[in-house]
Amino acid sequence: MNIEFKKNKLSIALSIALLTNLSLMAEEKSPKELDSVTVIGNENSDYKSKEKVKLNRTKMDIEDTAKSIQSFNENFIEDSQLQNIENIITMSSNTVYNGDNHGRTNDISMRGFSGVPILIDGLKVTNKMAHPEVYNFESIEIQKGPDSLQYGESSPGGIVNLVKKKPTKETLGKIELEVSDNSSYTPKLDVAGSLNKEESLYFRLVSVLKYDEGWTNSNTETNKVFIAPSLSYDVNDNHTLTFMAEYTDETTPSSFGTYVNSKGNLVAPIKNTISNPDEEFEKTQKIIGFDLDSTFDTWNSNFRYRYIDYEGDNGNVHMPQSYNEATNIVSRAFASQKQEFEEHALQYTLNKEIDILEFKNKISLGADYNKAYSKLDMFYDPSTPYLINLSHPSYEHLTSASEHSGVMDMSSDKTYVESWGTFLQDSIYLTNNLIFNAGVRYSESKPKNGQRSDALTPSFGLVYHFSDQTSIYTNYSESFTPNSQEDTSGNILDPEEGKGYEIGIKQKLFDDNLNLTAAIFKIEKENIAELDPDDPTLSKYKASGKQESRGFELDINGNITPNWSIVASYGYTDTKNKDNNNLDLKNIPEHTANIFTSYYLTSFGLPNTYIGGGAKYLGSRYADENNKIKFDSEIIYNATVGYKKGRWRANLSVQNLTDEEYVDGALSSNARGTRVYVGTPRTLLATISYSF
Structure with missing residues (x-):
């Protein structure tokens, strides 16, 4: 056995x-x-979030913030049955998923720019597990545009925040079982409530077990154990201390994607793995931390700390090296890789409301510190190629380092990057309807044996409320990302800089039950590292690259009627690589559109039954910087039917209804071939849950 x-x-x-x-x-x-029992769930769904967004450290309402912000709540996540965070995040306009970098990260692009940071409970974490457990989130928040003011290093496209389920004083309990036609089953548990009569001590426990045989021809199944306990204590009327922990142990197949040809078409059945079917990727993540929240009449503060210990062991793999289109042969090489990450993240925010010269001011002062350690154990042997025909694969046995006399040790010692920053922001209420936001941040980042880089990033915004339902806003903001490349003098390049301009409108519709946000924007990114053509070694860089995106977007979420809920978006992005003949940036479509809607059949005498469906449109885009390889546009459909009454809920859904084979994004495109990540084929999901 x-x-x-x-x-x-x-x-x-x-x-x-x-x-x-x-x-x-x-x-x-x-x-x-x-x-x-006081909480057992609502009969109908409401996709409009009622809570303040957690990614805004100022704790201001969305309507008073000069940014485009969307929040996808637990009702939408539950109804849509989307399986990964990237499927939810990309419901936002001008947002696309590019792949997971061999199962290590979630690569998200917004408004034309990749590298979008994914926060956890409003805290920047450098190294974390890809595809975190969706069942543990009460909402997923999106903020568009360059903004390093509150969180430091960032993409000019935007920021994502994952909001975890928190302890609650109300008693709740829920068990759920999800099964799919991939021969998978996933039991889930969510319980919470008070532990004493005074209700000053309360908890939450979320747990998931998963077994999934998957849809590829891998011999490795996905097995996951996830548990997340948390405990809150009301020290007094003004202070609450919350302790949290999380443990994930997951084994999955390797994730190297597949290849497309020079016309952008897939070259083999997507079920065929391009490495070896016996490979395993073992991931273990442990998180502990605490939050201290203090609230008074005119001020509030929050102090957060997280310790993250993450290990990703890809073991022995036959890693794809190159693809020959003429023969449909992939050449692979032995490798073994283990990554260890350790991280301390701290954050403090103070918000104070004060009158200055008879104007109401909401002042926010914040500071954060992060120290992220990493260590790599890697062995590689390019001298012994393993060839495979993708159309008719015949896999050899998976080798180990002991079978490779020419194996190279490419391991690195433990190192770290230390970063910190502080910001000040003031929101001045010039009138009851006119709000001016202004802020500035100073940030520093320094590798253990590297050169320090710093940045000063301002942000300005103006919001005007025409009425309780309608407001317009405009903003200018900046972002930065440290460079790690050196110039010919041996100096680290200046950080990449993003500058964004935006004007938009926020509108409440259907008796304030539906939120609409529309915006036009322009973003410029500079100091992009490029190889210096004057360097004879072709190993030094210069910070001369410049890229630009501009476009329009529309996002709506909420209820049209008490029985009809909807989330929808449309985005147009025009990107230009200014240093490459104004060609399009790779993986970025001009047009994206999304919709998911559900309807309770009350008017048909079936008030507990709902039907729903959705579609995702992904426009054509290029796989390479030279715009030679193009992916066709795609439409992916979903459908669902469900029943919810009292403590019981059942749902049957089909993801990718028409079984489209499509590309999420290209990892690389060069003389060695174009390697891509593909979307999940048609999947039938059934879920039943009971609340107690």
């Missing part, structure tokens, strides 16, 4: 035990205990 089989048996046993024991617990409760 091998280890993997034991893991599968353990996962099955734990899943059955979890569902059986929790069901018995629910049945054994007396009527008196059941009467104490």
